[in-house]
Amino acid sequence: MGSWTFGRRARERNRFDIEAMPHMDAAYRFALSMTRDAAEADDLVQETFLKALRSFDTFTEGTNCKAWLFRILRNTWINRLRSGSREVMSDEAMEAIQDASLAGWDDRAFYRTPHESSVLRATRDEILAALQSLPGDFRQAVVLSDVEGLSYKEIADVMGTPIGTVMSRLYRGRRLMRRRLARSLGLEEAGEDDEAGGEVLSLFGSRAKGEAGHGL
């Protein structure tokens, strides 16, 4: 079989199509997990791919291109947040609220029969709603790990935080999400800490109104 290519320079352009373009769905999901707004996610993905093409020579071949795109995406989003008037909450303040919300949580109870089968039957919308209720940084860590399969090191690079912070966000984010899900499925009664949860929602959830159907 003979082979024929479009020439060296064109092949270099093609490399972008092959390496970066296949990650558009993933980029869109990650954008949604940050913006919780379909139009804004759209816009963010467009800007990200343009930037990525411009700076494609900085991408190291053989490394994770998806993680590289995510980093550009997140930086672009952070820049937008900073230029806007949106509040960013400190990690410590956020973790304090999360810990209050997690009081009394037990992994084993969540998966106790017959809970397990209800949990495994949760619909996409129920899972999305639980995920959406998390504060941004927790939600992003969960999406990057559980959906996109990034390693702790890659998540740390994307989010610009130490690995320890990634682990703590994952630990809290995952459990808080499961508690919200357990409550929405009626497996656990709403507790006093819902107030704390509500406070988080009002701080971080204003952009989520009416978007439970398609946001991450």
Added chain:
Amino acid sequence: MDCDVLSRYLDLYLDGELAIEERSEVEAHVRTCDACRTVVTAEARFRAVLRQHLLSVRAPGSLREQVRERLEVRRRPALTAWMPPLAYAAAVAAVAVLGYVVIATYPKAPDPVAGAVAAHMAASGPEVSGDRDQVDSFLRTHAPFSYRLPLQDGEGIRLVGARVTRLNGVPAVVYQYDRGGRRFSVAQYQPPEGVDEVPPRMDHQDGYTVATYPDRGLVQTLVGDLPDGEISQIVPAAWSR
């Protein structure tokens, strides 16, 4: 290792972040402890469900199209930039000269050729026979994804039927066309997760000419025993639409 320690290692274990020795310690404990095994298994299953649900969230076709357009605009100033219609024309020209051509090999792309050829050759008739409107109204209720009729009628080309099927497990619509009494088909599918861009390519297989090209988020594979010259007229027309 005891159960309390395992709780602390649960995430690390399932995330594949433990060193080999720690990993074997966890596995040794889980083998002998029913309670921990239940949690580890259930958590792994729940993550699979979560992942499966969330991976179904995909970029809208309009976004894909906009990104592609904006990237093309950026590329155009460079005369040597890769542009699908030109690349395709070049490929077709190469086919004319060499008799056959394979445009590079792309490990991440699925190989739709064999599946499309099989679908083209399948003995079963179309699920719907008829003109453009009849095919369109059938697909509106039966197509497994947002399909798009791949070619315009005209220039001797006529849509005569379609079938909903699977290519290598991926849901697809196979359209049947008539061109001056000869049949060719176009298999259309949505690329599976992680394979969004299929570069244009032309192959020859089992006596058929097979042209694969991306079209606004979908992939189309034309299969026919038409001369390459005729395919070179059909495909760029589909592309430039």
